[in-house]
Amino acid sequence: MHYVLFYKFVENYLEARIPFRSEHLELASKAKESGELILAGALEDPQDEGMLIFKTDLPSKVSDFAHSDPYVKNGVVKHWVISKWNVAID
Secondary structure (H helix, E strand, O other): OEEEEEEEEOOOHHHHOHHHHHHHHHHHHHHHHOOOEEEEEEOOOOOOEEEEEEEOOOHHHHHHHHHHOHHHHOOOEEEEEEEEEOOOOO
């Protein structure tokens, strides 16, 4: 199953993320290495949202990722939501 983790960033996201960026990328890299995280990144214009796409049978893995993410824990992400994604072509 696929899940999309949507992040809504604070207004000054590019500056606010700086102290936590390396930890955030390390967490994402570990999730990628485990095969759960497929793609991740911020939307460009405006730069106020991000999307992380997971492939897992356990939606709790996505929630656990969000709760562990330094961006979430330190207020860089002001709101997040997980949506199941019914992929038609994989």
